[in-house]
Amino acid sequence: MSLPVSPRRVARMAGIAVTVTLAVCLVAPLVVTAAGAFVHADWYGQRSEGAAAGGALGLFRYVLGLWSGAVVTSLRLVGTVVPLALFIGTPAAFAFRRRPFPGSGSLETLAMTPLAIPGIALAVGLLLGAGRTPRFGLLVAGHLAYTLPLVLKTVSNALEGESVDLERAARSLGAGPWKTAAWVTLPRLVPGLVLSALLVFAVSWGEFNVSFLLATPLVQTFPAGLYLTYTTNSFPVAAAATLIFLAPILPAFLAIQALGGEEFRRGLSS
Amino acid sequence: MKLEVRGLSKTYGPGRPAVASVSHVFPEGRISALLGPSASGKSTTLWMIAGLADPDAGQVLLDGRDVTNVPAEKRDIGMVFQSYALFPHLTVLENVAFGLRTRGVGKAERVARAREVLETVRMGDFGGRPVDGLSGGEQQRVALARALAFRPRILLLDEPLSALDAKLREDLRAELFSFLRALALTTVYVTHDQAEALALGDELVVMREGRIEQSGRPAEVYHRPASPFVARFLGAANLVEADVSARGDALRLPFATIEAPDGAEAGLCWAMLRPEDLEVVGPAEADFTAALASAQFLGPVQRLRVFAGRQELLLDAANDLAIGDEARIPVRMKREKIVVFARGEGEKPPAPFVPPPGAAAVFDVFPRTVN
Amino acid sequence: MWPLARLAAGAFSSSGAFLQVLSAGRYRTSLVNSLALSTAAAFVSVALALVPAWVFARERFPGRNLVRTAVSLPLTFSGVLVGFLVIVMLGRIGAVPKLAGLVTGREWFAGSAFTLTGLFLAYLYFEIPRAVMTLEAAFRHFPPELDAAARSLGAGPITRLLRVTLPYAAPALFSTLAVTFSASMGSFGVALVLSRRFTVAPLEIYTELTAFLNDAVAGALCVALAALTFGVDRLLARRAA
Numbered sequence: 096m097s098l099p100v101s102p103r104r105v106a107r108m109a110g111i112a113v114t115v116t117l118a119v120c121l122v123a124p125l126v127v128t129a130a131g132a133f134v135h136a137d138w139y140g141q142r143s144e145g146a147a148a149g150g151a152l153g154l155f156r157y158v159l160g161l162w163s164g165a166v167v168t169s170l171r172l173v174g175t176v177v178p179l180a181l182f183i184g185t186p187a188a189f190a191f192r193r194r195p196f197p198g199s200g201s202l203e204t205l206a207m208t209p210l211a212i213p214g215i216a217l218a219v220g221l222l223l224g225a226g227r228t229p230r231f232g233l234l235v236a237g238h239l240a241y242t243l244p245l246v247l248k249t250v251s252n253a254l255e256g257e258s259v260d261l262e263r264a265a266r267s268l269g270a271g272p273w274k275t276a277a278w279v280t281l282p283r284l285v286p287g288l289v290l291s292a293l294l295v296f297a298v299s300w301g302e303f304n305v306s307f308l309l310a311t312p313l314v315q316t317f318p319a320g321l322y323l324t325y326t327t328n329s330f331p332v333a334a335a336a337t338l339i340f341l342a343p344i345l346p347a348f349l350a351i352q353a354l355g356g357e358e359f360r361r362g363l364s365s
Numbered sequence: 366m367k368l369e370v371r372g373l374s375k376t377y378g379p380g381r382p383a384v385a386s387v388s389h390v391f392p393e394g395r396i397s398a399l400l401g402p403s404a405s406g407k408s409t410t411l412w413m414i415a416g417l418a419d420p421d422a423g424q425v426l427l428d429g430r431d432v433t434n435v436p437a438e439k440r441d442i443g444m445v446f447q448s449y450a451l452f453p454h455l456t457v458l459e460n461v462a463f464g465l466r467t468r469g470v471g472k473a474e475r476v477a478r479a480r481e482v483l484e485t486v487r488m489g490d491f492g493g494r495p496v497d498g499l500s501g502g503e504q505q506r507v508a509l510a511r512a513l514a515f516r517p518r519i520l521l522l523d524e525p526l527s528a529l530d531a532k533l534r535e536d537l538r539a540e541l542f543s544f545l546r547a548l549a550l551t552t553v554y555v556t557h558d559q560a561e562a563l564a565l566g567d568e569l570v571v572m573r574e575g576r577i578e579q580s581g582r583p584a585e586v587y588h589r590p591a592s593p594f595v596a597r598f599l600g601a602a603n604l605v606e607a608d609v610s611a612r613g614d615a616l617r618l619p620f621a622t623i624e625a626p627d628g629a630e631a632g633l634c635w636a637m638l639r640p641e642d643l644e645v646v647g648p649a650e651a652d653f654t655a656a657l658a659s660a661q662f663l664g665p666v667q668r669l670r671v672f673a674g675r676q677e678l679l680l681d682a683a684n685d686l687a688i689g690d691e692a693r694i695p696v697r698m699k700r701e702k703i704v705v706f707a708r709g710e711g712e713k714p715p716a717p718f719v720p721p722p723g724a725a726a727v728f729d730v731f732p733r734t735v736n
Numbered sequence: 737m738w739p740l741a742r743l744a745a746g747a748f749s750s751s752g753a754f755l756q757v758l759s760a761g762r763y764r765t766s767l768v769n770s771l772a773l774s775t776a777a778a779f780v781s782v783a784l785a786l787v788p789a790w791v792f793a794r795e796r797f798p799g800r801n802l803v804r805t806a807v808s809l810p811l812t813f814s815g816v817l818v819g820f821l822v823i824v825m826l827g828r829i830g831a832v833p834k835l836a837g838l839v840t841g842r843e844w845f846a847g848s849a850f851t852l853t854g855l856f857l858a859y860l861y862f863e864i865p866r867a868v869m870t871l872e873a874a875f876r877h878f879p880p881e882l883d884a885a886a887r888s889l890g891a892g893p894i895t896r897l898l899r900v901t902l903p904y905a906a907p908a909l910f911s912t913l914a915v916t917f918s919a920s921m922g923s924f925g926v927a928l929v930l931s932r933r934f935t936v937a938p939l940e941i942y943t944e945l946t947a948f949l950n951d952a953v954a955g956a957l958c959v960a961l962a963a964l965t966f967g968v969d970r971l972l973a974r975r976a977a
Contacts, residue, residue: 110795114803115799121810121861124831126830128824153777183866212922213918213924215922215961216941223955260740301812301813303924321820322928322929330824330829348809348812
């Protein structure tokens with residue numbers, strides 16, 4: 096009657112094994128890429144054009160030299176989009192949740208639609224709408240369309256988790272609407288806002304469709320540069336560029352994981 | 366069918382085991398109430414009997430056959446869950462027929478049998494309904510019907526009334542109890558509600574910190590608790606610091622000395638007296654006189670808080686007894702009801718059990734229903 | 737939302753472009769390809785995500801957080817990056833063929849990154865993490881007593897999966913399909929990097945826009961793609977509700 100191992104334990108171990116295998120499959124390409132960037136060329140029997148720079152970090156210096164303009168543009172873009180998305184999204188979410196007005200429901204639905212629409216359609220719409228003249232402002236607009244829904248979602252969730260009674264209590268204690276917002280609502284929202292900022296940062300930095308189609312040789316973004324590197328440069332250079340591209344996302348992602356954000360699964364489309 | 370557990374143990378994570386070597390024979394065709402405060406291991410014990418939790422050690426035996434390694438789905442044990450766990454995607458009838466379907470009973474027969482069982486729990490008209498529209502009481506009856514439809518060998522109930530509000534719980538209790546009695550199935554009923562356990566059980570099993578503290582017939586456990594914990598857990602109890610004389614013949618209470626009960630060991634002890642074992646009598650019959658501190662009218666009785674010297678006592682007096690505020694009250698003890706427990710030097714009595722909010726009303730009056 | 741409105745208006749004003757897109761030919765093929773590839777990727781990734789999602793929702797084991805982080809990491813990757821990673825593994829000099837060469841003497845899978853297989857694997861690479869995370873959230877709400885009840889009623893593991901767990905999780909499965917499907921439909925970077933002969937709608941849009949400067953057709957394709965995505969998404973979302 097007695098079994099050496101219970102079937103349930105076998106199922107559990109099998110499930111964990113499958114999961115770990117999946118994780119390994121998903122991480123393996125990254126490991127190979129990282130190896131490629133540090134081991135330089137010889138692995139694949141090719142001489143890389145960046146090898147001349149020398150040193151363990153030579154490739155990275157080479158890539159940064161190649162794409163410094165694009166990196167700066169992307170940093171500027173992220174630096175503009177993150178505060179803008181928060182400044183627009185937070186009061187909007189507050190209005191939708193706490194002070195609904197006629198038409199606010201449809202407005203919210205409208206604001207969420209970019210998540211359900213292919214990124215390329217949005218990018219093409221922006222490009223053609225602006226008469227095929229890409230500008231920095233257009234890039235910002237495209238990124239905002241993508242990131243605003245994320246802010247709305249996270250802040251809404253945070254607001255829903257908070258009891259309205261806290262705000263009512265503040266009002267009963269003599270705080271006006273502004274003081275209530277500043278002293279009670281906002282401080283309670285800080286984790287949600289941090290999460291929003293990280294999400295917007297990760298999405299905006301990695302976003303490709305808008306960043307690529309609305310980029311010009313003069314206003315080159317890093318994701319667009321990354322693509323050009325993939326098509327023109329050797330593997331070690333491409334690998335190094337990939338690592339540089341990932342460098343800011345990975346810490347942001349780990350922080351998002353720690354804060355438990357689930358909203359980004361849909362927002363981060365490719 | 367006879368159900369027995371031997372040395373059943375289970376530990377979740379580090380720390381105190383949830384269940385520590387529990388052995389017990391549940392009498393055949395009877396209802397055993399497994400009673401204990403929260404986290405006393407009673408639910409875990411039940412889940413191990415059902416096969417839904419794996420014991421770290423010990424055995425579960427059905428009619429003497431070891432079923433410890435038989436998976437839950439092969440044990441033929443019906444179970445009613447605390448949350449009822451009705452399948453939300455199935456109708457009432459499909460829920461009840463589920464256990465027949467898993468056993469390959471043909472459609473016509475399983476529908477007929479499910480309907481039949483639904484009739485017995487007076488839910489016959491509900492067959493085609495979705496379960497999410499049912500009230501708590503209706504869900505409880507469907508859950509019971511589902512657990513019985515495949516004619517299990519054993520029936521387990523995990524706090525089946527705790528999800529209901531107090532009023533409904535009382536209404537359903539009597540109905541559920543007579544229904545379960547009529548089944549004459551070996552039944553284990555887990556509850557943290559003393560009134561429920563005392564009223565229902567053919568047998569009462571009191572658990573504490575993963576162990577069985579005492580088992581026996583409800584009246585027996587109530588009147589002859591094995592420990593101060595059981596005494597306090599099963600109802601109000603005065604625990605008086607006393608001692609038995611060296612010769613074992615006198616029980617010295619702070620306010621009176623009386624003949625010691627049979628078998629009392631010499632030395633320090635607790636003397637346990639329930640409030641209903643103290644009587645207000647004429648001065649001539651009194652063992653001692655007490656000063657009234659407060660009186661609480663409970664309906665069937667009035668509960669007096671009195672002081673015999675510095676000893677605080679609870680006392681149940683007749684509800685029509687007129688008592689003045691400053692009265693000196695002559696009190697007599699029902700000596701045959703006194704239970705003594707050995708007591709260590711400086712030992713504190715267990716805190717009086719505070720019943721969960723819903724049970725409070727029932728709790729205060731239940732001694733009348735038992736005696 | 738004016739760019740979308742502008743897009744729609746532009747496409748409709750030249751109805752010729754629409755007819756061109758919807759009649760047989762390259763454009764319609766690209767839409768059909770997108771639809772087929774996205775549907776297949778959605779179903780396969782949801783199927784593959786079931787076990788890991790259940791494990792993350794239910795089991796505690798050493799290293800769980802690390803494994804979970806590794807599985808959800810690709811969520812942050814843009815399409816071109818995923819395309820590159822597939823080339824790293826399955827390109828003409830990718831890691832898998834190199835390794836296979838060392839072990840078996842023949843470089844299996846060399847260059848398969850640029851075939852339909854490679855494209856499909858790339859889709860899976862960014863869909864599986866999405867599917868796992870969405871399903872995990874749903875599985876976490878699965879009441880354990882429901883499974884216990886099914887066991888006590890005599891249901892074995894398969895019966896429980898088919899009659900209790902999956903029906904209970906059906907809405908979550910549909911919403912996960914919706915999430916993965918719409919992400920696949922909009923995926924552009926992956927195809928841009930990997931696709932050689934096989935064309936998908938986003939790629940076709942890009943070609944029309946940049947190579948042929950055919951704004952009307954590009955716009956019409958965009959509208960058709962958005963409508964398809966949105967339509968299927970709503971359809972699945974309705975079943976999920």
